[in-house]
Amino acid sequence: MINEQDKNEAPLTIDHSRFTYPDSPFTPHDSRFTFDFIIVGQGICGTFLSWNLWKQGKRVLVIDEPQPFSASKVASGVINPVTGRQVVTTWMADILMSYTWGAYKAIGQDIGVDVIRQANIIAFPPSQQMRDAYDKRINEENSYIKPVPADKMALYAEVCYPFFGAAEIDPVWLVDLFPLLNGWRKKLRQEGGLMEDRFEAEHLSVHESHAAYKNLRADKIIFCNGINTFQLPYFKNLPFVFNKGEALIVDIPGMPKGNICKLGNSTIVPWYDGLWWVGSSYENSFDDSLPTAPFKQKKTQELEMNLKVPFTVVDHLASLRPAVAVERRPFVGLHPHMPSVGILNGMGTKGCSLAPYFAEQFCMNLIHQHPIDPLADVARFRRSLRQ
Ligand SMILES: Cc1cc2nc3c(=O)[nH]c(=O)nc-3n(C[C@H](O)[C@H](O)[C@H](O)COP(=O)(O)OP(=O)(O)OC[C@H]3O[C@@H](n4cnc5c(N)ncnc54)[C@H](O)[C@@H]3O)c2cc1C
Numbered sequence: 001m002i003n004e005q006d007k008n009e010a011p012l013t014i015d016h017s018r019f020t021y022p023d024s025p026f027t028p029h030d031s032r033f034t035f036d037f038i039i040v041g042q043g044i045c046g047t048f049l050s051w052n053l054w055k056q057g058k059r060v061l062v063i064d065e066p067q068p069f070s071a072s073k074v075a076s077g078v079i080n081p082v083t084g085r086q087v088v089t090t091w092m093a094d095i096l097m098s099y100t101w102g103a104y105k106a107i108g109q110d111i112g113v114d115v116i117r118q119a120n121i122i123a124f125p126p127s128q129q130m131r132d133a134y135d136k137r138i139n140e141e142n143s144y145i146k147p148v149p150a151d152k153m154a155l156y157a158e159v160c161y162p163f164f165g166a167a168e169i170d171p172v173w174l175v176d177l178f179p180l181l182n183g184w185r186k187k188l189r190q191e192g193g194l195m196e197d198r199f200e201a202e203h204l205s206v207h208e209s210h211a212a213y214k215n216l217r218a219d220k221i222i223f224c225n226g227i228n229t230f231q232l233p234y235f236k237n238l239p240f241v242f243n244k245g246e247a248l249i250v251d252i253p254g255m256p257k258g259n260i261c262k263l264g265n266s267t268i269v270p271w272y273d274g275l276w277w278v279g280s281s282y283e284n285s286f287d288d289s290l291p292t293a294p295f296k297q298k299k300t301q302e303l304e305m306n307l308k309v310p311f312t313v314v315d316h317l318a319s320l321r322p323a324v325a326v327e328r329r330p331f332v333g334l335h336p337h338m339p340s341v342g343i344l345n346g347m348g349t350k351g352c353s354l355a356p357y358f359a360e361q362f363c364m365n366l367i368h369q370h371p372i373d374p375l376a377d378v379a380r381f382r383r384s385l386r387q
Contacts, residue, residue: 223254
């Protein structure tokens with residue numbers, strides 16, 4: 001939540017020495033070690049921010065420790081313009097549906113892989129109440145909801161029970177996250193812009209005009225390292241939360257290809273090798289980031305109840321989503337009291353749609369001082385960030 005006093009307050013001066021690590025063996029003025037930007041983390045946020053800055057001709061170094069179960073590697077990659085039991089249109093949906101299509105096509109061209117496609121959701125509501133919500137939206141203009149064509153319905157009726165009919169969400173985009181993350185990583189490596197290593201805060205020193213990390217120097221360092229950003233002294237006072245999400249990877253022979261399917265409370269998304277991603281959960285309270293037996297049992301039972309065909313669970317994934325408490329708007333921009341430190345984070349359940357858009361906005365802010373949407377600008381927390 002925005003602190004009331006944050007709204008109009010002028011930036012405050014800060015004691016930078018509190019965030020300085022004097023042992024940094026920094027080598028000034030050597031171009032091999034000098035960058036415009038260091039970006040920590042190459043999930044969906046770090047990928048789009050580094051790509052935007054690279055397109056603007058900036059010298060960028062991405063420091064990323066490969067972690068197999070980061071949020072971007074466990075996500076299904078769906079960009080869905082509606083949400084919730086009332087099937088309402090999401091925040092900025094019209095802008096984001098248009099923007100993301102172009103952005104993923106463009107980054108795909110630079111890495112030589114098409115990473116976005118249309119995969120409308122065929123939604124089978126779990127109750128009459130939800131069925132009514134879909135019907136109400138079908139009759140509204142620009143609601144993204146329409147009836148399912150009879151031939152498609154017939155295909156699905158062979159594999160699942162349409163207890164309360166179905167509706168189609170149109171359009172829905174599906175992002176291939178693995179080729180995207182791997183493709184951009186390869187490009188960064190070729191350009192000498194990747195350091196595959198764990199970022200360790202004790203080697204960073206932050207100054208008014210630049211940041212120094214080990215023997216590297218950059219005008220700015222931007223944190224895109226998901227949940228780990230909030231361990232840093234600079235951002236630990238932001239109102240962040242972690243949401244745990246799990247998914248099963250399932251073989252469902254006969255499942256119609258090409259669409260995403262919402263079956264009861266499960267979303268069934270095309271995965272790799274002809275398999276299906278079945279999720280998800282949204283837990284605010286948990287012991288660790290590992291897959292849990294209760295989730296597996298619950299989703300398996302749901303599939304047994306809704307599917308007519310046999311299926312096999314072949315894998316089980318879990319991760320923590322970095323999210324923003326209460327207002328659910330991301331953290332974007334430079335630290336209001338430390339101009340050489342920035343953040344792109346807090347995407348919650350919407351990283352695939354929000355990250356590309358806000359990465360470009362942040363890039364334009366860094367280079368041309370264009371404004372960042374005040375609802376997303378991290379400066380809205382300037383008072384909390386002073387502490
Ligand atoms: C089960 C599940 C399903 C989801 N489905 C969707 C979906 O369909 N659509 C959607 O839009 N969103 C979805 N999300 C949300 C989405 O995954 C997140 O919003 C998004 O991935 C967050 O991206 P990020 O770049 O901020 O963080 P991350 O993906 O966590 O990336 C952080 C990167 O930083 C690296 N890193 C971390 N610490 C360090 C360090 N100290 N040093 C170096 N590197 C470090 C990590 O290895 C990683 O590469 C889902 C999330 C989950 C958990």
